[in-house]
Amino acid sequence: MSENYKFDTLSLHAGHIPDKETGSRAVPIYQTTSYVFNSTEEAASLYNMEVGGHLYTRISNPTVAALEQRLAALEGGASALACSSGMAAMHLVISAICSSGDHIVASSKMYGANINLLQHTMPRFGVNTDFVNPNDPEAIKKAIKPNTKLVFGEVIGNPGLDIMDVPEIAKICNSKNIPLILDATFNTPYLMQPFKHGANIIVHSLTKWLGGHGIAIGGAIVNGGNFDWGDKDKFPTISGPHFALGGISFWEEFGPSALIAKIRAEGMYNFGPSLSPTNAFHLMQGIETLPLRMKKHIENTHSILDFLVSHEMVEWVKHPDLETHPDHEVAKRILPKGSGSIVAFGIKGGREAGKAFIESVQLASHLANVGDAKTLLIHPGSTTHSHLSSEAMKEGGLTDDMIRLSVGLEDFNDIKKDFERGFKAVKKLNK
Amino acid sequence: MIINFKGAKTYIGTGGKSLDNTKKTLCFLHGSGQNHFSFIQQARFFAYKGYSVIAPDMPAHGFSDGNPCKSIKENADWISDLLVDLKLKNVVVIGHSQGCLVALELNRILKSTLEALIFVAGSNEIPVNQFLLDLSKENPQKASQMMVTWGHGIDGDMSINKWPGHSHYGEGNNIMCMNKSTALKYDLHSCNDYSDGIDAAKNVKVPALAVLAKYDQMTPLKSGLKFVELIKNCETHILDCGHFLPSERPVELNSIINSFLSKLK
Ligand SMILES: Cc1ncc(COP(=O)(O)O)c(C=O)c1O
Numbered sequence: 289m290s291e292n293y294k295f296d297t298l299s300l301h302a303g304h305i306p307d308k309e310t311g312s313r314a315v316p317i318y319q320t321t322s323y324v325f326n327s328t329e330e331a332a333s334l335y336n337m338e339v340g341g342h343l344y345t346r347i348s349n350p351t352v353a354a355l356e357q358r359l360a361a362l363e364g365g366a367s368a369l370a371c372s373s374g375m376a377a378m379h380l381v382i383s384a385i386c387s388s389g390d391h392i393v394a395s396s397k398m399y400g401a402n403i404n405l406l407q408h409t410m411p412r413f414g415v416n417t418d419f420v421n422p423n424d425p426e427a428i429k430k431a432i433k434p435n436t437k438l439v440f441g442e443v444i445g446n447p448g449l450d451i452m453d454v455p456e457i458a459k460i461c462n463s464k465n466i467p468l469i470l471d472a473t474f475n476t477p478y479l480m481q482p483f484k485h486g487a488n489i490i491v492h493s494l495t496k497w498l499g500g501h502g503i504a505i506g507g508a509i510v511n512g513g514n515f516d517w518g519d520k521d522k523f524p525t526i527s528g529p530h531f532a533l534g535g536i537s538f539w540e541e542f543g544p545s546a547l548i549a550k551i552r553a554e555g556m557y558n559f560g561p562s563l564s565p566t567n568a569f570h571l572m573q574g575i576e577t578l579p580l581r582m583k584k585h586i587e588n589t590h591s592i593l594d595f596l597v598s599h600e601m602v603e604w605v606k607h608p609d610l611e612t613h614p615d616h617e618v619a620k621r622i623l624p625k626g627s628g629s630i631v632a633f634g635i636k637g638g639r640e641a642g643k644a645f646i647e648s649v650q651l652a653s654h655l656a657n658v659g660d661a662k663t664l665l666i667h668p669g670s671t672t673h674s675h676l677s678s679e680a681m682k683e684g685g686l687t688d689d690m691i692r693l694s695v696g697l698e699d700f701n702d703i704k705k706d707f708e709r710g711f712k713a714v715k716k717l718n719k
Numbered sequence: 720m721i722i723n724f725k726g727a728k729t730y731i732g733t734g735g736k737s738l739d740n741t742k743k744t745l746c747f748l749h750g751s752g753q754n755h756f757s758f759i760q761q762a763r764f765f766a767y768k769g770y771s772v773i774a775p776d777m778p779a780h781g782f783s784d785g786n787p788c789k790s791i792k793e794n795a796d797w798i799s800d801l802l803v804d805l806k807l808k809n810v811v812v813i814g815h816s817q818g819c820l821v822a823l824e825l826n827r828i829l830k831s832t833l834e835a836l837i838f839v840a841g842s843n844e845i846p847v848n849q850f851l852l853d854l855s856k857e858n859p860q861k862a863s864q865m866m867v868t869w870g871h872g873i874d875g876d877m878s879i880n881k882w883p884g885h886s887h888y889g890e891g892n893n894i895m896c897m898n899k900s901t902a903l904k905y906d907l908h909s910c911n912d913y914s915d916g917i918d919a920a921k922n923v924k925v926p927a928l929a930v931l932a933k934y935d936q937m938t939p940l941k942s943g944l945k946f947v948e949l950i951k952n953c954e955t956h957i958l959d960c961g962h963f964l965p966s967e968r969p970v971e972l973n974s975i976i977n978s979f980l981s982k983l984k
Contacts, residue, residue, distance in 0.1 A: 292868055293876055302878040338764040339969050340882025348883035356884035366889040367882075513893035518782070536735055540782075541763060543756040544893035545885055552884075 296579045303357035317569045318350040336533060337553065347556050351565040355572045359508050362477040363490055366513025366544040369551055370506060370568060374473060374493025375401050376561035377507030381469060381491055384551045386437050388414025393431040395422035395441035396683060397448045400672050423615060425456040438467050443482060444474035444628050447668050447692045451608050451615035454622055458486025467515045474628045478582040485622060488515040496659025500574035500581055504567040513544030526550055584697045586626035591700045596633050601711040603634040630658055634689040641714045642667050642689050648713035651706035663696035663703055724804060727785030732774035734766025743809045747774040750816030751906035752863055754781025756894040757815055760969035775801060779899040787905040791913040795824035802832060813837040815965055816938060817910050820845060823919035835983055837976060838929040840964045842942040843916025843949060847907045855904040862903060863895035872934040872961030881969055920949035927953040928979040930964060930972055937962040954979060
């Protein structure tokens with residue numbers, strides 16, 4: 289009892305104890321849509337959120353719940369909810385908090401779909417966002433208006449690798465009673481636990497390092513339980529009477545878990561982006577080795593940084609663990625174990641050189657994902673950010689020659705040899 | 720609901736239903752450093768089973784303002800006055816932990832109002848070690864964290880929860896953080912100083928139910944079993960969990976309470 293298990297142990301065990309009936313050591317995949325009620329009274333009280341339990345897999349499922357509880361434990365949160373993708377998590381959380389007429393302050397340097405959702409989709413529903421430089425707490429403070437309902441950013445920005453000064457920004461949000469919501473996909477709880485720095489809500493793309501093997505799409509919202517939703521004028525659908533469940537006040541009934549309760553009762557009910565139990569199982573398999581993998585990801589990243597920084601064909605290298613990175617000091621402070629395994633670099637020769645490099649490496653895979661156990665590469669200018677103009681790319685801290693590298697777990701020397709092959713092709717091109 | 724009681728903003732959880740003082744009322748009393756969120760899975764459940772429910776946040780706890788009560792007797796007087804203020808008759812008092820001591824004192828004060836007593840993870844005494852008493856003054860947040868860890872059985876450590884996606888530790892810490900920072904100190908001292916439990920327990924005349932926890936490190940099972948011996952005809956159940964029984968075994972607890980209540984006249 290009360291062992292207060294450490295991170296590595298929780299990664300393996302949290303959320304599941306073998307049941308007495310089967311003794312299954314692995315988390316069983318409860319591949320079911322629904323659950324037999326013992327009585328009509330039981331069904332009624334589950335629907336009415338009087339007690340916890342499962343009634344329909346769109347709302348919750350035992351395998352998915354094991355994943356959620358593992359995430360809550362790893363982040364030190366009050367509760368978590370897993371869903372079909374990182375973007376589903378993002379949309380669920382925004383739509384749970386904001387209504388038409390509300391305002392968001394968000395980082396200008398984020399994953400393309402996060403920007404698109406806030407810049408183009410949400411305004412159609414009356415929710416507008418002002419984008420600000422994530423490294424500028426003063427700018428964030430100035431952007432907050434009376435109708436601002438949340439501040440959103442990525443701890444480590446994709447793909448520009450800007451680091452948010454989470455404690456500073458959390459202080460600002462706290463003083464204005466606005467929740468700070470962070471996309472913590474690139475850091476994972478292994479590198480940094482945002483709640484310890486004052487953040488209130490975390491969204492994850494589990495597709496990336498948490499799942500870690502590029503086999504399943506998934507997302508999650510982890511609720512710190514440390515935000516006061518009690519202002520009925522500001523957060524009427526969380527603390528005021530809600531149409532669901534006879535005018536329930538999620539805040540008064542569920543307190544620290546009000547947000548997750550609301551998302552289950554509204555978002556999962558009415559939008560329905562549920563995670564399949566089988567994918568939850570695959571993602572949990574990944575989490576079991578998260579600490580081991582993250583250690584090796586960081587180790588390989590540091591070796592690759594040394595290699596790239598001194599390479600004659602490399603114009604520039606960007607990673608927050610390098611002293612040359614503008615956010616290096618913040619990174620050292622809030623990400624002492626390392627700032628993730630994404631590296632951005634520019635190849636001498638610009639856009640064409642980048643293309644030639646990507647097309648001639650063999651081991652590293654050219655694809656649109658990050659956080660796989662395998663090394664991945666992409667050229668954002670021609671893929672993820674191709675819809676943005678050069679100016680817009682620059683605003684987001686990107687350039688045409690930039691290659692985004694997601695460092696995998698292969699033997700470093702093999703990655704190095706593969707990259708040399710790519711550089712050789714570029715050299716030929718430059719001749 | 721929020722009322723002004725004794726000049727202070729006072730929050731009373733009613734399980735999502737408005738209070739109806741013509742019905743039998745279940746009065747849930749939280750433990751040290753807790754608030755109405757101890758009974759998330761009881762208040763709403765029983766409010767929708769035909770009972771009136773009150774789960775007050777004691778002064779300086781949860782959403783309530785005011786100065787914290789400084790003894791078990793003061794807690795009991797406060798509740799007794801509240802029942803009068805709300806014009807509640809036919810009350811079943813359900814205490815958790817410190818709430819059990821308050822319930823024992825209420826048994827002395829309340830006359831015809833009290834119909835039955837339910838003790839959850841309780842005893843007639845709750846001695847608190849000096850280390851925790853000191854820490855609750857110097858660093859209440861740290862003290863709360865330790866209580867949350869000690870207070871849960873294996874489900875806490877392993878992040879097992881009947882409520883999908885919830886963490887006992889994460890939720891427990893935040894529930895305790897909602898209180899004013901002095902609340903815990905006075906609660907723990909109130910428990911430690913209370914010494915009338917044996918007489919109070921022998922004095923219980925109404926039907927009584929005790930639900931104890933096998934792995935309780937705050938009010939150990941041994942102490943709980945001695946306690947129930949002092950009460951005449953106390954129906955006793957033991958569940959395989961830690962001290963935070965209401966959130967660790969909500970379904971089992973609710974079912975035991977439900978069948979006990981159905982046997983009352
Ligand atoms: C930082 C970040 N957040 C969110 C997402 C979206 O995740 P998903 O693909 O699981 O929807 C991504 C995907 O690349 C990402 O990089």
